[in-house]
Amino acid sequence: MLYLLIIILGAIGSLVGPWWALPLVACLICALKAKTPGQAFGVSSAAAVTLWTVYSLILVFSGKENLVDKIGTLFAGNSAFLAHVPSLGLILTIVTLVAGLTTGFAGLAGKHLRMMFS
Amino acid sequence: MVAIALIYFFNKPLGSIPPLGKFFSPFHGFLQNTTQEEDLSEEIFLRGVSEPVKVVYDNNYVPHVFAANEEDLYFTQGYLVAKDRLWQMEFYTLVSSGRLTEVVGETAFEFDRYNRRLGMARAAEEIMENQKKDEKIWRILTAYTAGVNAYISQLSYKKLPVEYKILGYEPEEWTPLKTILMLMNMRNTLNGHSDDFRLTNVLARYGIDTVNDLFPDYPTVESPIIPAGTPWNFTPEPVKTPEVTLPPLQKEVLSQYIPRPDPGIGSNNWAISGSKSATGLPILANDPHLGLSLPSIWYQMQLSAPGINVYGVALPGCPGIVIGFNKDVAWGVTNVGSDVMDFYQVKFKDGTRKEYWHDNQWKPTKTYIEEFRFKSGKVVKDTLIYTHHGPVVYNQNKKENFGTDTPAGHAMKWIALYTAGSDLGTFLALNRAKNYDDYRQALSIYSAPAQNFIFASNGNDIAITVNGKLPLKWKDQGKFILDGTNPEHDWQGFIPYEQNPTVKNPPRGFVSSANQFSTDPSYPYYLGWKFAPAYRGRRINDRLTRLKNATADSLRSIQNDNYSLMAERVLPSLIPTLEKHATPDVLPSIRLLKEWDRENTATSVAASIFETWMGELYQWIWDDDFPIDNNMLYPANDRTAQLVTSQPTSKWFDNVLTADTVETFDYIVTGSFKATLDSLTRYHGPMTEDSWAWYKIKNTGINHLVPAFKSFSRSTVKTGGGREAVNATTNRTGPSWRMVVELDKEWPRAYGLYPGGQSGRPSSRYYDNMIDSWAEGKLNPLIFMKTKDEKISKHLKNVIINPKK
Numbered sequence: 001m002l003y004l005l006i007i008i009l010g011a012i013g014s015l016v017g018p019w020w021a022l023p024l025v026a027c028l029i030c031a032l033k034a035k036t037p038g039q040a041f042g043v044s045s046a047a048a049v050t051l052w053t054v055y056s057l058i059l060v061f062s063g064k065e066n067l068v069d070k071i072g073t074l075f076a077g078n079s080a081f082l083a084h085v086p087s088l089g090l091i092l093t094i095v096t097l098v099a100g101l102t103t104g105f106a107g108l109a110g111k112h113l114r115m116m117f118s
Numbered sequence: 119m120v121a122i123a124l125i126y127f128f129n130k131p132l133g134s135i136p137p138l139g140k141f142f143s144p145f146h147g148f149l150q151n152t153t154q155e156e157d158l159s160e161e162i163f164l165r166g167v168s169e170p171v172k173v174v175y176d177n178n179y180v181p182h183v184f185a186a187n188e189e190d191l192y193f194t195q196g197y198l199v200a201k202d203r204l205w206q207m208e209f210y211t212l213v214s215s216g217r218l219t220e221v222v223g224e225t226a227f228e229f230d231r232y233n234r235r236l237g238m239a240r241a242a243e244e245i246m247e248n249q250k251k252d253e254k255i256w257r258i259l260t261a262y263t264a265g266v267n268a269y270i271s272q273l274s275y276k277k278l279p280v281e282y283k284i285l286g287y288e289p290e291e292w293t294p295l296k297t298i299l300m301l302m303n304m305r306n307t308l309n310g311h312s313d314d315f316r317l318t319n320v321l322a323r324y325g326i327d328t329v330n331d332l333f334p335d336y337p338t339v340e341s342p343i344i345p346a347g348t349p350w351n352f353t354p355e356p357v358k359t360p361e362v363t364l365p366p367l368q369k370e371v372l373s374q375y376i377p378r379p380d381p382g383i384g385s386n387n388w389a390i391s392g393s394k395s396a397t398g399l400p401i402l403a404n405d406p407h408l409g410l411s412l413p414s415i416w417y418q419m420q421l422s423a424p425g426i427n428v429y430g431v432a433l434p435g436c437p438g439i440v441i442g443f444n445k446d447v448a449w450g451v452t453n454v455g456s457d458v459m460d461f462y463q464v465k466f467k468d469g470t471r472k473e474y475w476h477d478n479q480w481k482p483t484k485t486y487i488e489e490f491r492f493k494s495g496k497v498v499k500d501t502l503i504y505t506h507h508g509p510v511v512y513n514q515n516k517k518e519n520f521g522t523d524t525p526a527g528h529a530m531k532w533i534a535l536y537t538a539g540s541d542l543g544t545f546l547a548l549n550r551a552k553n554y555d556d557y558r559q560a561l562s563i564y565s566a567p568a569q570n571f572i573f574a575s576n577g578n579d580i581a582i583t584v585n586g587k588l589p590l591k592w593k594d595q596g597k598f599i600l601d602g603t604n605p606e607h608d609w610q611g612f613i614p615y616e617q618n619p620t621v622k623n624p625p626r627g628f629v630s631s632a633n634q635f636s637t638d639p640s641y642p643y644y645l646g647w648k649f650a651p652a653y654r655g656r657r658i659n660d661r662l663t664r665l666k667n668a669t670a671d672s673l674r675s676i677q678n679d680n681y682s683l684m685a686e687r688v689l690p691s692l693i694p695t696l697e698k699h700a701t702p703d704v705l706p707s708i709r710l711l712k713e714w715d716r717e718n719t720a721t722s723v724a725a726s727i728f729e730t731w732m733g734e735l736y737q738w739i740w741d742d743d744f745p746i747d748n749n750m751l752y753p754a755n756d757r758t759a760q761l762v763t764s765q766p767t768s769k770w771f772d773n774v775l776t777a778d779t780v781e782t783f784d785y786i787v788t789g790s791f792k793a794t795l796d797s798l799t800r801y802h803g804p805m806t807e808d809s810w811a812w813y814k815i816k817n818t819g820i821n822h823l824v825p826a827f828k829s830f831s832r833s834t835v836k837t838g839g840g841r842e843a844v845n846a847t848t849n850r851t852g853p854s855w856r857m858v859v860e861l862d863k864e865w866p867r868a869y870g871l872y873p874g875g876q877s878g879r880p881s882s883r884y885y886d887n888m889i890d891s892w893a894e895g896k897l898n899p900l901i902f903m904k905t906k907d908e909k910i911s912k913h914l915k916n917v918i919i920n921p922k923k
Binding site for chain 2: 050056063066068
């Protein structure tokens with residue numbers, strides 16, 4: 001439930017607002033609904049990773065254009081190791097880290113705020 | 119706290135890494151850029167047009183704009199070009215105004231500082247003020263500006279071109295000044311270099327006799343742009359030569375700052391008269407050679423409104439068409455290599471540099487403070503001093519200058535800072551020209567960079583004019599550093615427009631140019647001592663002379679001519695020497711050169727050997743005497759060829775760095791040849807047809823404007839050609855637009871393409887879709903519509919732009 005709510009409201013927020021609408025939504029929902037700090041972090045993080053990954057994959061596979069390889073190569077820079085990682089893998093790793101960490105901690109913060117004031 | 123810190127952290131650019139949160143959010147970041155292909159819907163509403171505008175896109179993504187009036191036309195041009203090229207056009211203006219540090223940071227500081235010291239932004243502002251006085255041009259400039267801004271105002275982060283997202287900044291509002299800055303960039307590219315310091319160093323070391331011998335004012339072999347024998351039907355203006363033409367000589371060191379002329383920047387154009395064409399009417403061809411880049415420097419479009427219907431290429435950021443054609447005429451440009459950047463040795467009164475000595479009195483300098491803002495927020499200031507000549511480009515505090523503590527500087531007199539006239543006005547008038555008289559009228563207001571304007575009309579006229587503001591100079595004025603204290607060393611005005619070299623319908627049945635000398639020495643004015651080597655011009659003229667019943671395809675074939683006249687000139691003198699001293703390991707290479715048809719085709723191995731060898735040979739002959747690293751320059755290509763072919767006993771073959779031996783012609787030729795093969799083997803492996811293929815050695819790359827964006831670039835494009843071939847493709851420069859137009863009484867037929875694509879978006883299929891055809895030497899038929907309702911076969915979509923209430 002919490003998971004779906006973050007995904008749905010987070011998606012709506014992201015469509016109309018800035019990128020940090022998603023952690024903001026997670027923060028608010030977790031303040032209201034999350035049972036434990038652990039759940040707040042875990043579910044927020046999972047929801048954000050799901051939302052960003054799925055939407056990224058939709059754009060990658062439905063789009064007529066490929067920018068993933070070019071951006072991946074750009075981010076791999078001169079690193080010999082990263083050059084061997086497929087671009088999509090590299091991009092999705094960064095997507096997971098950015099979305100998972102910010103939204104997870106935002107959810108956690110929401111829960112903690114609630115606990116502080118109640 | 120951690121959450122807020124993370125959001126903050128991912129929202130900010132980290133050094134050269136973009137803001138990760140925004141950039142990787144699929145709702146906002148780069149993935150949104152892959153959804154924009156069909157971004158323009160079939161009907162849009164914009165505040166700024168007064169009547170509906172119809173835009174027909176053909177399947178090469180070229181817009182054909184049909185507007186009811188001029189304001190709507192140029193508004194739409196601005197809007198559409200911005201839609202495809204916004205990041206690029208803004209980037210150019212940041213370059214010429216010296217503001218790159220604001221978007222890429224401290225690494226661009228020296229580059230910015232140099233561009234500010236050239237004073238381009240200040241001159242651009244004055245040009246803009248002058249344009250305000252011309253009501254017609256100003257209306258067009260402001261309409262175009264409004265169109266660009268209409269596009270910018272629609273952008274949210276999500277829709278920004280991906281370069282903005284990567285570099286982490288946002289577009290500013292467009293202004294007419296930015297259009298002028300864009301043109302200023304062209305002035306700098308084409309006119310912003312000088313050999314004056316380097317040649318002065320040579321003069322100081324070797325004296326005037328050596329300079330006259332090795333750096334002469336006219337080559338031994340030439341085929342000038344205005345055919346020899348063309349009469350000069352005017353009385354020339356008097357030009358007074360001063361008694362002393364040189365400043366006090368000293369060791370100059372500023373040359374490290376001033377770029378040397380880039381031999382890859384140049385162009386070809388020609389037009390044949392009806393007497394040589396299959397149709398009985400002229401055919402015109404043009405291919406400007408510039409730095410090859412992605413997004414491309416050109417943008418193809420058709421612009422139509424009552425009183426105008428023109429097709430060609432525009433510069434992103436500038437209204438109108440720069441090279442193109444309409445129903446009646448076609449025109450094109452190549453660069454004039456005249457000397458229009460000079461340096462004056464300035465004598466300041468004291469260390470404050472507030473006054474300088476000129477015409478026997480102390481005169482006040484002007485001071486400007488330049489402020490550089492770095493991406494990091496840091497601000498750095500730089501003081502720039504102007505004399506009446508122009509900006510003091512760099513100051514060198516040297517004890518030996520004019521006494522003990524009086525600093526010297528070099529003030530620059532540069533045509534690019536000339537602010538009268540209207541280059542834009544010339545192009546806008548050519549867009550509407552109907553005949554030869556309109557062409558001459560259009561050219562009269564042009565300033566810089568001087569161009570060889572070629573012209574053909576369906577009235578069966580062809581013409582070429584060496585046009586722009588050409589300073590009136592005494593012979594060799596500005597060949598060396600000039601004396602800034604002597605008023606006789608100032609530029610003495612300009613050659614009157616009517617006296618600029620021009621020719622109409624010459625008896626030989628064609629006009630042409632390839633950056634070579636404008637005229638033979640009979641022209642009464644001095645234009646400069648060094649122009650592009652004559653090889654391209656001679657080859658073009660040879661082929662055009664032989665031409666009969668020509669079609670557009672005959673001219674296309676000349677554009678792709680890979681023949682090396684340089685090889686034809688020097689190899690017969692070099693190969694016998696090689697053979698005389700040949701060892702078994704070099705024999706196969708010598709045989710290749712001997713059997714070579716002298717065509718620089720993409721797969722030729724002989725071309726790789728020859729071209730690499732010429733670089734090596736030059737260095738072996740000249741670098742001991744005129745070291746580039748020591749701010750000198752090598753004698754020109756023609757003089758070197760003359761030395762090699764007819765002066766084998768010259769003292770210049772001796773390497774002065776080896777005191778105990780005297781090197782000979784044979785030693786230099788065989789030694790440099792061996793060194794060539796060694797270096798090719800070292801970098802490309804042993805000689806095979808594949809590993810030493812010319813296109814691999816030449817390695818033509820078409821890079822993104824930010825070279826670090828390697829994945830947005832194309833490397834090792836498979837093309838032939840070379841610096842001195844008509845197909846002048848080098849590793850970083852080449853034909854940036856190829857066009858051939860067959861004039862016709864009814865409707866012209868035209869062909870063209872450029873090495874890139876219409877879209878500036880790296881993920882678009884129209885980003886680089888023309889590169890492969892370009893490399894193969896093909897041209898696309900250009901669709902020139904008669905009316906907005908004409909049905910075209912290669913149709914992509916229509917867009918109607920309606921006025922927004």
